[in-house]
Amino acid sequence: MLALKNIKKSYTTGSFTQVALNGINLNFRENEFVAILGPSGSGKTTCLNVIGGLDRYDSGDLVINGKSTKSFKDVDWDAYRNNSIGFIFQSYNLITHLNIIDNVEMGMTLSGVSAGAKRKKAMEVLERVGLKEHMHKKPNQLSGGQMQRVAIARALANDPDIILADEPTGALDSTTSKQIMDLIKEIAKDKLVIMVTHNPEIARTYADRIIEFKDGEVVSDSRPLPDVEISPNYKLKKTKMSFFTALKLSANNIRTKKGRTFLTAFASSIGIIGIALILSLSNGFDKKIAEYESETLSNFPIMISQSAAEIDADMLKERQSAMMGATDEDAYPDEKVVYPTEPIIEKITHTNILTDEYMEHIENIDPELVSGISYTRMLKINLLKKQDDKATIINADSMSFTSYPKSLGGDNTRYLELNYDVLAGSYPKGMNDVVLIVDNKNQIDKTILQNFGLEYESDSIPFEDIIGYEFRAILNNDFYKANDSFFMINGDPTNLIDLYNNENAIPLKVVGILRPKEHIKIPLLPEGFAYSDELAEFIIKDAANSEIVLKQKDSEFNVLTGAPFDESDLDFNGVSSKEAVLSVLGANDTPYMISIYPASFSAKDDILTYLDKYNEGKSETDKVVYTDLAGKVTELSGGIMDAITIVLIAFSSISLVVSLIMVGIITYISVLERTREIGVLRSLGARKKDITRVFNAETFIIGLCSGVMGIVIARLLIFPINSIIKRMTTLPNVAQLNPVHAAALVLLSLALTVLGGTIPAKIAARKDPVEALRAE
Numbered sequence: 080m081l082a083l084k085n086i087k088k089s090y091t092t093g094s095f096t097q098v099a100l101n102g103i104n105l106n107f108r109e110n111e112f113v114a115i116l117g118p119s120g121s122g123k124t125t126c127l128n129v130i131g132g133l134d135r136y137d138s139g140d141l142v143i144n145g146k147s148t149k150s151f152k153d154v155d156w157d158a159y160r161n162n163s164i165g166f167i168f169q170s171y172n173l174i175t176h177l178n179i180i181d182n183v184e185m186g187m188t189l190s191g192v193s194a195g196a197k198r199k200k201a202m203e204v205l206e207r208v209g210l211k212e213h214m215h216k217k218p219n220q221l222s223g224g225q226m227q228r229v230a231i232a233r234a235l236a237n238d239p240d241i242i243l244a245d246e247p248t249g250a251l252d253s254t255t256s257k258q259i260m261d262l263i264k265e266i267a268k269d270k271l272v273i274m275v276t277h278n279p280e281i282a283r284t285y286a287d288r289i290i291e292f293k294d295g296e297v298v299s300d301s302r303p304l305p306d307v308e309i310s311p312n313y314k315l316k317k318t319k320m321s322f323f324t325a326l327k328l329s330a331n332n333i334r335t336k337k338g339r340t341f342l343t344a345f346a347s348s349i350g351i352i353g354i355a356l357i358l359s360l361s362n363g364f365d366k367k368i369a370e371y372e373s374e375t376l377s378n379f380p381i382m383i384s385q386s387a388a389e390i391d392a393d394m395l396k397e398r399q400s401a402m403m404g405a406t407d408e409d410a411y412p413d414e415k416v417v418y419p420t421e422p423i424i425e426k427i428t429h430t431n432i433l434t435d436e437y438m439e440h441i442e443n444i445d446p447e448l449v450s451g452i453s454y455t456r457m458l459k460i461n462l463l464k465k466q467d468d469k470a471t472i473i474n475a476d477s478m479s480f481t482s483y484p485k486s487l488g489g490d491n492t493r494y495l496e497l498n499y500d501v502l503a504g505s506y507p508k509g510m511n512d513v514v515l516i517v518d519n520k521n522q523i524d525k526t527i528l529q530n531f532g533l534e535y536e537s538d539s540i541p542f543e544d545i546i547g548y549e550f551r552a553i554l555n556n557d558f559y560k561a562n563d564s565f566f567m568i569n570g571d572p573t574n575l576i577d578l579y580n581n582e583n584a585i586p587l588k589v590v591g592i593l594r595p596k597e598h599i600k601i602p603l604l605p606e607g608f609a610y611s612d613e614l615a616e617f618i619i620k621d622a623a624n625s626e627i628v629l630k631q632k633d634s635e636f637n638v639l640t641g642a643p644f645d646e647s648d649l650d651f652n653g654v655s656s657k658e659a660v661l662s663v664l665g666a667n668d669t670p671y672m673i674s675i676y677p678a679s680f681s682a683k684d685d686i687l688t689y690l691d692k693y694n695e696g697k698s699e700t701d702k703v704v705y706t707d708l709a710g711k712v713t714e715l716s717g718g719i720m721d722a723i724t725i726v727l728i729a730f731s732s733i734s735l736v737v738s739l740i741m742v743g744i745i746t747y748i749s750v751l752e753r754t755r756e757i758g759v760l761r762s763l764g765a766r767k768k769d770i771t772r773v774f775n776a777e778t779f780i781i782g783l784c785s786g787v788m789g790i791v792i793a794r795l796l797i798f799p800i801n802s803i804i805k806r807m808t809t810l811p812n813v814a815q816l817n818p819v820h821a822a823a824l825v826l827l828s829l830a831l832t833v834l835g836g837t838i839p840a841k842i843a844a845r846k847d848p849v850e851a852l853r854a855e
Contacts, residue, residue, distance in 0.1 A: 080107065080109045080143070081107040081130070081241060081271060082106045082107070083126075083130070084139050084140045084141075085139040086100050086104075086129060086136045086138075087101060087102055087136065087139055088100040088129060088134065088295075098294075099122045099125040100126060101122075103295075103296070104297070105290065105300070106304035106305070106306060106307070110268065110270065111287045111288055112272045112287045113271070113273045113274065113286060113287070113289075114274050114276055114281070114286035114288070115127070115274065116276065116290070117292030117293055118293065121292040121295065123275040123292050126275075127243050127245055129141065130164075130241070130273065131160060131166060131762070132159045132160045132164065133761070133849050144311070145308075157764045160761075160762060160763065161189050161190055161237065161763060161764025162190070163239050163241055164241050164243060165186075165233070165234030165237065165243070166230075166234055166243050166245075166762045166763075167227070167230050167231055167234050167243065167263070169246035169247065171223075171227055172758070172762070172852060173226060173233075174328075174756050175218050176217075176331045176332045178216060178217055179205070179218070179229050180198070180214040180215065182229060182233055183201040183214075183232045184236065185233065186764065187201070190237060201214075202214065204235045205229075207235070208231050208232045208262060210225060210228050213225065223250055223251050223255065224251055224258060230247075231259070231266070233763075239270070240271060241270065242271070242272045244272065246275060247259055247263065247276075248276075248281065249276075249277075260281060267287070319766075320765060320773075325769070325772040325775070329773060329779075330780060333777065339745070340781060343741065343745050344784040344788055346741060347738040347781065347785035347831075348792065350737075350738050351735075351790065351827070351828055352792050352793045352796070354735075355789065355790065355793035355820070355824060356796060356800065381686060381690070381705050381706070381707050381708075382672060382674050382675075383431060383672065383704075384431065385430065385431050385671045385672070431704060432703070433670070433673070433703070440693050442487065444487060444686065445487075445689070449486075449675055449677060450484070450486070450494045450498070450676045450678045451483070451484025451485060451493060451494025452484055452485055452487065452673065452674070452675050453612075454485075454612055454615070455481075455482075455674070456662065456667075456670045456671065457663050458662065458665050460610075460614075460615075460618060461555070462553075463550060465532075465549075465550070465579055466532055469574045469576060470574060470575045470579035471574070471575065472568075473530060473531065473532070473550060479527050479605050479608065480608050481604070481605060481609055482609065482612045482614075483495055483507075483514070483612075484676055485612045485613070495507075495593060497596075498596055498599050498602070499516070499593040499596060499599075500593065500595075500596055502542065502593065502594050503543070504542075504589070504590050506591055507591065509611075510611055510614045511585065511587055511588060511614070512587075512588065512591075512611065513587050513589050513590065513608050513610050514589065514591040514592070514609050515545060515591070516607060516609055518594070518606050522606070523607070527606070527608075531548075532550065533548065549586060549587065550587050551579055551584040551585060551587060552584070552585040552614070553578050553581065554583055554584075554622070554625070555621070555628065555664065555665065557584070559625075564634070565638055566630070566639055585614070585617075585618075587614075589608070603676075619666075620668075621665075622664060622665025622666060623668075625664075627664060628664050628665065631657070631660060631661055631666070635657070644656055683707070687705075687707060690705055735831055740835065741835070742778055742781060742782075742831075743836060745781075746774055746835070746836035746839040746840065749774065749839075750839050750840075750842060750843040750846075753843075755851060757770055757846050757851045758848045758852035761846075761848035767844040770840075770844040771841060771844040774836055774839060774840035775833055775836060778832045778833050779829065779833055781832050781836075782829040782830075783825070783828075786824060790824060794816055797816060
């Protein structure tokens with residue numbers, strides 16, 4: 080009934096070709112138990128895969144009941160496996176998310192057997208292998224021997240002519256192996272059973288015929304069958320998996336991953352929700368922008384730096400128009416010439432000269448208009464911490480040591496009181512008081528605390544361990560000592576206890592732990608330790624007459640490193656300008672940036688008017704340009720509002736595209752997870768299009784859930800949105816969801832998710848069944 084005629088099979092990897100089968104000629108009887116022996120790599124399993132139609136031979140012919148398979152197409156091989164072959168694998172290869180009886184029925188399902196008939200047959204074969212009472216269990220609830228019995232029942236269910244067993248007892252103990260082999264021996268009474276094994280003892284005990292392989296060739300056959308002419312008498316019944324069956328398979332798989340499926344469907348529904356709500360949301364934008372400006376932007380500072388960006392409204396509009404694709408009348412000229420222009424950085428950058436006159440102008444701002452003024456300096460404060468009997472240097476940068484804004488009036492902590500809550504301790508009261516700023520979760524970078532000198536063993540530090548912690552600032556004349564023309568730290572850097580105890584050392588103490596108030600959406604002070612500007616001014620005043628500063632003013636090299644100055648480099652980064660080094664040492668009391676914090680959003684305009692007065696009658700060089708962060712945001716938002724509806728629709732559409740890509744990724748992950756299942760289905764006769772249908776069914780379910788979820792969520796959101804819009808604009812029932820639109824969006828979700836899963840589904844269908852069965 081089965082004949083292999085000069086079968087050859089080889090595998091090529093790069094330039095290397097491995098011959099697996101080299102001219103195999105074998106004939107098999109209708110009823111016999113054949114054992115194939117041979118060392119690893121001899122071609123046994125390859126021969127079994129060729130017989131089972133999982134692998135294609137390169138040349139020769141496989142003849143089944145007199146019919147040649149040379150002209151078989153993929154669908155013919157699928158039908159052949161479904162009609163004629165039953166596989167028993169060493170690793171069982173059960174579909175884990177199906178129960179036992181569904182696993183047994185799968186081959187019959189592909190054959191189109193009716194539900195009643197296949198259930199009856201499945202129960203019969205399960206009873207034959209002694210597992211009828213376990214039919215509703217999942218594979219992971221059975222022992223190894225029981226799972227192999229299920230695999231045998233599945234192989235028998237479709238009443239195939241040939242049973243192929245690949246090391247059926249390889250993963251079983253000896254007692255269970257005997258039970259399985261007895262069962263296979265019983266099956267061989269009325270079927271052809273071909274078993275691959277490494278165990279000669281099992282072969283001799285149970286097999287009627289033993290064939291030995293070596294190097295891809297048959298070296299012995301205990302009971303050969305001569306060639307017999309058989310008239311072709313073999314018809315194939317084509318397999319077909321219904322979409323309902325594919326849905327059932329995918330639904331069972333999805334049930335094992337409910338959390339991931341829910342998150343995928345929810346993420347995919349976001350675009351649907353956005354499109355459904357777009358019109359109702361656009362009606363509330365004007366009020367939302369006004370609220371944003373008054374509550375959030377009022378905390379943004381007006382910034383004055385020595386190098387300021389000078390971008391006016393016209394330039395902003397020009398840049399915005401370019402981003403939106405608009406053009407002006409000067410764009411795209413026809414003249415055959417090139418127009419040189421200044422670099423953009425030169426167009427927008429202005430150098431501010433912060434004179435004593437201007438600093439006095441700043442100090443004279445009406446105190447009621449500002450909550451605080453912050454001066455950012457290049458000053459490096461010499462800090463020491465004490466641990467046990469040692470004092471070491473603290474790197475101010477590593478502990479985020481910055482000054483907090485000062486007030487223009489009697490209350491020096493107005494900005495902190497308006498914007499920060501005290502979690503422990505109090506607001507600072509004097510020059511020697513330092514506060515710790517944490518974020519809205521009471522978090523701070525652990526390296527800041529470690530560099531500060533705070534040790535901790537658990538994942539949190541009690542407030543009382545921080546409040547009262549002391550360290551000290553050392554003045555230049557004490558911190559540095561002269562060494563010929565250079566200066567060095569006055570003492571052993573690993574222990575500066577004498578400097579720490581110096582009578583001129585400035586004691587600093589942490590007096591409070593502060594956190595941004597809940598209404599502060601964008602806190603502007605960094606997390607870390609903050610000191611008063613009064614401390615900086617005191618140190619700068621002392622440093623002006625310090626020995627190191629006086630020496631540096633007269634030297635054309637860095638007195639700390641000996642490096643010559645590069646006057647073309649205006650930043651302090653290794654080798655830098657003389658002015659930068661002097662600023663770090665405290666010789667320059669002019670800050671490189673001033674931040675003015677308005678007391679309210681309305682006070683900002685008064686501050687800007689006051690700052691503009693300074694520039695009246697001055698040349699362009701002497702003018703001081705400021706950057707109004709809040710103003711820049713509102714200028715940009717004004718133009719964007721004209722196209723806000725289009726932008727929102729575009730964003731919603733983008734989210735749909737992202738959803739499509741995400742579904743494709745999730746489906747591909749599912750393909751990887753279900754690779755062995757793909758191999759099992761192919762071994763049972765499933766066509767490539769059936770595998771595609773399985774994964775299309777999975778994306779269909781996800782798409783349907785996504786669409787329905789999106790409509791339900793959008794419908795629920797309409798109530799609070801209408802309530803909010805009515806409260807803000809007095810417009811009732813702005814959002815209305817049309818049922819036709821709802822149905823269309825569900826269909827859109829279905830279409831996009833199925834489209835997103837198409838490529839992974841095709842990838843799954845193209846997987847080699849042999850490789851798929853080997854997947855872990």
